Amino acid sequence: MTESFRPALLLSMPQLQDPNFAKTVVLLCEYNPDGAFGVVVNRPTDVAATSMVRLDPPVTDGNDMPLYIGGPVEPQRGWILLSDEPDTEFKTIRDGLYLSTSPTLLRHVLETRPAPRARVLAGYAGWGPGQLDEELAQSAWLMSDIELDLIFEVSASAMWETAIRRLGADPSTLTMGHGVH
Numbered sequence: 618m619t620e621s622f623r624p625a626l627l628l629s630m631p632q633l634q635d636p637n638f639a640k641t642v643v644l645l646c647e648y649n650p651d652g653a654f655g656v657v658v659n660r661p662t663d664v665a666a667t668s669m670v671r672l673d674p675p676v677t678d679g680n681d682m683p684l685y686i687g688g689p690v691e692p693q694r695g696w697i698l699l700s701d702e703p704d705t706e707f708k709t710i711r712d713g714l715y716l717s718t719s720p721t722l723l724r725h726v727l728e729t730r731p732a733p734r735a736r737v738l739a740g741y742a743g744w745g746p747g748q749l750d751e752e753l754a755q756s757a758w759l760m761s762d763i764e765l766d767l768i769f770e771v772s773a774s775a776m777w778e779t780a781i782r783r784l785g786a787d788p789s790t791l792t793m794g795h796g797v798h
């Protein structure tokens with residue numbers, strides 16, 4: 618890990634034994650000596666985000682955008698990932714990709730019809746100092762450039778396989794201990 622970190626996608630490999638990350642695509646947002654932070658972008662639930670999010674006053678006429686599981690850490694914490702630069706507090710991941718926790722923005726995303734090009738996520742993926750370095754050294758993850766169409770246009774069920782194929786690998790040939798290098 619160097620000072621020149623730029624956000625990327627992490628694609629889980631078969632040797633990653635944690636069921637929270639089987640066939641996941643993680644948007645890696647921060648990676649430094651203190652650890653790493655990201656959100657899983659391909660784990661939708663069968664529940665509309667409007668029915669799970671607690672805002673005051675409640676969202677009454679929202680869209681049907683699903684709630685995504687962003688990771689196992691702090692599942693009660695919400696994140697908004699969107700493609701249009703918001704006019705409220707946010708973190709730029711890269712041009713065309715922004716992350717926020719703003720309740721005002723959350724309300725806007727949930728009430729917009731049709732649903733905007735966005736994801737509402739519960740929880741996040743976190744790694745302590747050196748933990749992600751070790752997992753990368755064990756080939757538990759494959760790093761890929763961020764492709765916005767992959768995040769917002771490819772179905773969640775096809776995202777992992779599509780990302781692996783875009784790197785030139787056949788997902789069916791990946792086995793325990795034989796990731797892509």
